[in-house]
């Protein structure tokens with residue numbers, strides 16, 4: 001399980017959460033190692049084998065969550081040069097828009113406005129400065145800010161982002177997620193297929209089941225309308241699921257779903273909550289750490 005693939009290590013306020021990325025160099029190394037050690041197949045092929053009782057021994061599948069633009073601009077080239085299949089799970093409502101997830105918006109606005117600078121006083125900014133102490137290290141500040149905002153209500157987060165947005169110093173962030181042309185280009189290569197990751201990247205166990213169902217079904221319909229092929233795979237945002245959500249995904253016609261729970265897959269695993277192994281720069285930037293991560297699912 002990957003998220004973003006970046007051309008170089010982010011620094012300072014270019015901060016990207018450590019669990020969210022690998023560099024292109026690391027991803028290329030992983031691609032070569034996976035190719036050497038595994039039969040790399042599509043995730044749909046894994047599900048097909050599991051559904052028909054065939055062995056998945058020695059197989060692996062590469063997945064990306066969310067639909068980041070860098071999947072197209074940086075990961076796709078590596079997949080093409082190594083001829084490796086992958087599945088990208090799209091938060092379909094963000095595709096083709098300039099919207100991005102709130103941690104990235106926060107990072108952008110703080111970079112634009114400067115940290116602890118004038119113009120960030122009163123109102124909702126007061127709450128931010130009360131909860132996040134000033135620090136010289138911009139990456140540490142941003143990490144603390146993201147941690148603090150996780151405990152804010154969505155309404156408070158929206159209010160802060162809207163305040164940033166309204167200030168002349170802070171225009172709209174650049175597009176960080178793919179558009180439908182880019183999705184279509186990857187799809188037409190035959191190497192990349194697409195699954196659903198809800199429409200609005202909703203943490204499904206935090207909303208009423210009706211809303212969860214709408215997110216699960218609408219996202220699939222939207223991707224199918226753009227690609228003209230059935231969308232059969234689902235990934236739970238943030239990995240949050242429960243028995244009721246699993247039933248909705250099953251009843252909606254998907255053939256399988258994946259979580260963020262770490263682990264290997266086997267024939268006795270529930271096909272609507274398969275584990276994955278998260279791979280990101282801070283835990284697997286060398287060959288030894290990559291193997292340790294795959295084998296032990298820790299470090």
Ligand SMILES: [Zn+2]
Pocket residue numbers: 065066197201237238
């Ligand atoms: Zn996600």
